[in-house]
Amino acid sequence: MAKKKNDTNKQPRKKIRKPSFKLSSQQKLVYGSFLVIFGFILFMAFFSFLFTGEADQSSLSDFASRNVKTENWVSKSGAWLSDFFIQRGFGVASFIISGLIFLSGIYVLMNLSKAKLRTHWFWGILIVIWLSILLGFFGNTNDILGGTIGFEVNMYLQDYIGKIGTSLLLLFGLITYLAIRFKVTFESFTTIFKSAKNKIKNDLSNDDEPIIALDNNLSEEAAAIKSAFDIPLKNNEAITNKDPKPVIDTATLVVKPPIKEEVEDDDLGIEIEVEKVAEELSEDNNLSNKLVEDFGQFDPTLELSKYQFPPLDLLKKYDSEGITINQTELEENKNKIVETLKNYNIGIASIKATIGPTVTLYEIVPDAGIRISKIKNLEDDIALSLSALGIRIIAPIPGKGTIGIEVPNKNATIVSMRSVIASKRFQTSDMQLPIALGKTISNETFVVDLAKMPHLLMAGATGQGKSVGLNAVLTSLLYKKHPAEVKFVLVDPKKVELTLFNKIERHYLAKLPDSEDAIITDNTKVINTLNSLCIEMDNRYELLKNALCRNIAEYNVKFKARKLNPNDGHQFLPYIVLVVDEFADLIMTAGKEVETPIARLAQLARAIGIHLIIATQRPSVNVITGIIKANFPARIAFRVTSKIDSRTILDGSGADQLIGRGDMLYTQGNDLIRVQCAFVDTPEVEKITDYIGSQKAYPDAYLLPEYVGEESGTSLDIDISDRDKLFREAAEVIVTAQQGSASLLQRKLKLGYNRAGRLIDQLEASGIVGPFEGSKARMVLITDLVALDKHLENETL
Numbered sequence: 065m066a067k068k069k070n071d072t073n074k075q076p077r078k079k080i081r082k083p084s085f086k087l088s089s090q091q092k093l094v095y096g097s098f099l100v101i102f103g104f105i106l107f108m109a110f111f112s113f114l115f116t117g118e119a120d121q122s123s124l125s126d127f128a129s130r131n132v133k134t135e136n137w138v139s140k141s142g143a144w145l146s147d148f149f150i151q152r153g154f155g156v157a158s159f160i161i162s163g164l165i166f167l168s169g170i171y172v173l174m175n176l177s178k179a180k181l182r183t184h185w186f187w188g189i190l191i192v193i194w195l196s197i198l199l200g201f202f203g204n205t206n207d208i209l210g211g212t213i214g215f216e217v218n219m220y221l222q223d224y225i226g227k228i229g230t231s232l233l234l235l236f237g238l239i240t241y242l243a244i245r246f247k248v249t250f251e252s253f254t255t256i257f258k259s260a261k262n263k264i265k266n267d268l269s270n271d272d273e274p275i276i277a278l279d280n281n282l283s284e285e286a287a288a289i290k291s292a293f294d295i296p297l298k299n300n301e302a303i304t305n306k307d308p309k310p311v312i313d314t315a316t317l318v319v320k321p322p323i324k325e326e327v328e329d330d331d332l333g334i335e336i337e338v339e340k341v342a343e344e345l346s347e348d349n350n351l352s353n354k355l356v357e358d359f360g361q362f363d364p365t366l367e368l369s370k371y372q373f374p375p376l377d378l379l380k381k382y383d384s385e386g387i388t389i390n391q392t393e394l395e396e397n398k399n400k401i402v403e404t405l406k407n408y409n410i411g412i413a414s415i416k417a418t419i420g421p422t423v424t425l426y427e428i429v430p431d432a433g434i435r436i437s438k439i440k441n442l443e444d445d446i447a448l449s450l451s452a453l454g455i456r457i458i459a460p461i462p463g464k465g466t467i468g469i470e471v472p473n474k475n476a477t478i479v480s481m482r483s484v485i486a487s488k489r490f491q492t493s494d495m496q497l498p499i500a501l502g503k504t505i506s507n508e509t510f511v512v513d514l515a516k517m518p519h520l521l522m523a524g525a526t527g528q529g530k531s532v533g534l535n536a537v538l539t540s541l542l543y544k545k546h547p548a549e550v551k552f553v554l555v556d557p558k559k560v561e562l563t564l565f566n567k568i569e570r571h572y573l574a575k576l577p578d579s580e581d582a583i584i585t586d587n588t589k590v591i592n593t594l595n596s597l598c599i600e601m602d603n604r605y606e607l608l609k610n611a612l613c614r615n616i617a618e619y620n621v622k623f624k625a626r627k628l629n630p631n632d633g634h635q636f637l638p639y640i641v642l643v644v645d646e647f648a649d650l651i652m653t654a655g656k657e658v659e660t661p662i663a664r665l666a667q668l669a670r671a672i673g674i675h676l677i678i679a680t681q682r683p684s685v686n687v688i689t690g691i692i693k694a695n696f697p698a699r700i701a702f703r704v705t706s707k708i709d710s711r712t713i714l715d716g717s718g719a720d721q722l723i724g725r726g727d728m729l730y731t732q733g734n735d736l737i738r739v740q741c742a743f744v745d746t747p748e749v750e751k752i753t754d755y756i757g758s759q760k761a762y763p764d765a766y767l768l769p770e771y772v773g774e775e776s777g778t779s780l781d782i783d784i785s786d787r788d789k790l791f792r793e794a795a796e797v798i799v800t801a802q803q804g805s806a807s808l809l810q811r812k813l814k815l816g817y818n819r820a821g822r823l824i825d826q827l828e829a830s831g832i833v834g835p836f837e838g839s840k841a842r843m844v845l846i847t848d849l850v851a852l853d854k855h856l857e858n859e860t861l
C-alpha cells in the first residue's frame with residue numbers, strides 16, 4: 065500500500081488543453097490562396113517542362129548560380145520542381161498532384177468538407193501511383209511518361225511476374241478502383257454491354273434510338289461508367305418508344321429489364337434474359353451517406369465553433385496540497401488502536417495505513433477467532449482513546465477481509481478543484497457527463513458519470529459543504545462539455561448560491577420562454593418549470609420513438625450522421641441537468657405539486673438525457689419521501705447531525721460521523737465510498753463564469769416548452785359552483801385568523817401552494833379578502849364567523 069501511496073502522490077499535474085486546429089477566416093484566406101497559387105504555378109512548371117525539360121537538364125546542377133539561365137516558365141524553381149516530380153517522381157501523372165494542391169486551396173477558401181478533400185487526396189494519390197506504373201510500362205527507358213518511380217516499379221514487377229503479370233496486375237488495380245470508388249459491379253458491365261448491344265440492334269433495324277431514361281440526379285457513378293463506355297444515354301429526354309422502357313437505377317446502376325420482356329421464340333435462338341436485381345441501399349441511408357460525404361458529420365458545436373473551454377489557470381492552486389505524512393501521528397494512532405483493542409483482549413495480526421486527504425484508513429486483520437461485532441461495538445472506545453471526532457469503523461471492508469478504522473488527520477489537506485480537473489482520470493474520461501467529485505481515501509481522483517447515476521440526491525447539515533459540492537459538479541461539467549451539449553436548469557430558493565451562473569445564461573442555461581431570469585428563485589415558477597421539463601421529456605420520447613432509438617446517446621449519434629431529418633422535428637438534443645439547491649424549502653411550500661413532477665422526471669427521464677441533482681439541508685422523511693428516494697439511487701451525504709438523518713439519506717449510519725468541510729460519503733446503491741469533496745471557491749466560479757460569459761453566446765437561453773399552469777385560468781369572477789371544496793373551510797380559517805395569506809391556508813389545511821393560491825383568489829372574488837398588496841397579507845373584509853355565514857348565504861340567494 066505504501067508503494068501505491070507514493071505512486072499516487074507523484075501524479076503528474078499536466079496542463080491539458082484541447083489542441084485546436086481550427087483556422088480563423090483570415091488564416092483560411094491566406095492558406096487557401098497560397099495553395100491555389102502554388103497548385104497553379106506547379107501546373108505551369110510541369111506543362112512547360114514537357115517542352116523545356118530536356119534543355120534545362122544541364123542547368124539543374126547549378127541551381128545556386130544566378131548566371132545559369134533556364135527555359136522553364138517558372139524558371140529555376142519550376143525546372144527543379146518539375147524534375148523532382150516528373151523526371152524523378154511519377155512522370156506525367158504528377159499533373160494530378162498539382163491539381164490536388166489547387167483543389168485543396170479551393171476547399172480551404174470555400175470552407176468545404178475536409179472529409180471529402182481527404183477522399184480526393186486518397187484516391188488522387190492512388191491514381192498517380194497507378195498511372196505512373198501504367199505509363200512506366202510503356203516507357204522504354206526512364207522517360208518522363210512514368211517517371212523514375214513508374215519505370216523502376218515496372219522493372220521490379222517484370223522481374224518477378226513478367227510483362228503479362230504486370231499488365232494483369234494493372235488491370236486488377238483498375239477494376240478494384242472502379243469497384244470501390246464508383247461501386248461498379250459485375251452486373252454493371254454486363255448490363256452496359258447488353259444495352260450497347262440493344263442499341264446497335266435497334267440502329268441496324270433503323271428504329272428510333274433505344275430509350276434509356278436517366279432521372280435528373282444522374283449519379284457520379286452512372287456518369288463515370290457512361291463516359292467510360294460511351295453509351296448514348298439520354299438524360300431527361302422524353303421517352304418515345306412504345307415498349308416498356310428500361311430505366312437505369314441511378315443508385316446501383318443496374319439496368320432493370322422492362323416489365324414486358326422480349327419473349328421470343330426459342331426456335332429463333334434468342335434466349336430470355338432475366339436480370340438479377342442488385343440489392344439497393346435504402347433511400348434514407350443513401351441520402352445520409354451522401355450528406356455526410358458532402359458536408360461531414362453534423363457538428364452541434366458549429367454555432368459556437370470558436371468557443372474556448374475555460375483554462376485550468378482560472379482555478380486556484382493551494383500550497384497545502386499534496387499529502388504530507390506525519391510519521392509520529394501515524395505511529396501514535398496505531399499504538400492507541402492496538403492498545404485499546406488489547407484492553408478488550410483483541411489481538412491484531414497486522415495493521416496498515418492508507419493516508420487520504422482528510423482521513424487515514426487503518427486496516428487491521430484481527431487474530432483468528434475474534435468476532436467482528438466485538439470490534440464494531442468498540443467504536444466509541446476507540447474514538448475516546450484517540451480523542452478524535454469522526455471515527456468510522458467499517459467491519460469488514462467489503463471485498464477485502466479486513467476491518468477498517470477511519471481516523472481524521474490532524475491537518476486535513478484541501479483537495480483543490482484544479483487538481484481533480486487536471487487529473488488524467490477526468491481529462492481522458494469518455495463518460496457522457498463526467499463529474500470530478502474529489503479524492504478518495506487512497507488519494508485517487510473520484511470521477512463519476514451523472515448520466516449513469518442517473519439522478520443525484522445530496523444532503524448535509526448547513527455549512528458542511530453542500531454548496532461547494534454543487535459548484536464542483538457544475539464546474540466539472542463546464543470544463544468538459546460544450547454549451548451545445550449540456551444545459552442547466554438552476555433552482556435556487558436561497559437566491560444567493562447559484563446567482564453567479566447568471567452570466568452563462570445564454571451559453572449553458574435553460575429557462576421557460578416567458579421568464580426573465582434563467583435561475584429560478586421563486587417557488588411558484590419551479591412548479592411551472594418542472595412541468596415544462598415533463599413536457600420536454602414527453603417530446604423527447606416522441607422524437608426517440610420516431611427515430612427508433614432507445615436513448616439520447618443513440619439518438620444524437622444518428623442525428624450527427626444525418627440520418628434524421630430536421631424537417632421532421634429532429635434536432636440535436638443537449639443533456640439537461642436540473643439542480644435544486646434547497647429541496648426542503650420547495651417541498652414545504654409546494655408539497656405534492658413539486659413532488660409529482662420530480663418523481664415523474666426521476667422515473668422516466670434517464671433515457672432522454674434529463675438528470676436531476678437535488679440538495680437538501682433537512683434529509684427528513686417528509687422531505688425525502690419514499691417515492692423520491694426510490695428514484696435517486698445515487699446519494700451524497702455530507703455531515704448530518706443525527707443518525708436518523710444519516711439513515712434517511714444513506715439507508716445506514718455513517719454520515720453523522722463525518723468531519724464536515726467537504727468530507728462526504730457517496731453511494732450508488734451498494735458500497736459507501738468516503739470522498740473528500742473538491743473545493744471550489746466563489747471567486748473561482750466567478751472567474752470561470754466570467755470567462756465563459758465574455759465569449760460569443762447563443763441569442764437566448766435554451767428555451768423549454770411552454771407550460772400553461774392550471775392557476776393561470778383564474779379570474780376574479782369565478783363561478784360559485786366552480787369553487788374549491790375547501791372554500792368554506794378556507795374562509796373560516798381566514799376570518800378566524802383575520803389574516804389573508806395563502807401560507808396560512810397551506811399550513812392549516814395542509815395544501816400545496818397552488819391550491820392555496822387558488823382559494824385566496826376565490827375568496828377575493830367572493831369579497832372575503834381584499835386585493836393583493838405586495839408582500840403584506842391581504843386585508844380580511846369580514847369581521848367574524850357570523851358575518852361570514854350571512855355573507856355566504858346572501859351569495860347563494
Ligand SMILES: Nc1ncnc2c1ncn2[C@@H]1O[C@H](COP(=O)(O)OP(=O)(O)OP(=O)(O)O)[C@@H](O)[C@H]1O
Pocket residue numbers: 478479524525526527528529530531532533681725726727740741742743744
Ligand atoms: N470541499 C471542501 N474543502 C474544504 N473546505 C470546505 C469544503 N466544502 C466546504 N468547505 C468549507 O465549509 C464552508 C461551508 O460550505 P458550504 O457553503 O458549501 O456549506 P453548505 O452546506 O452549502 O451550507 P448552507 O447549506 O448553509 O449553504 C465553506 O465556506 C468552506 O470553508
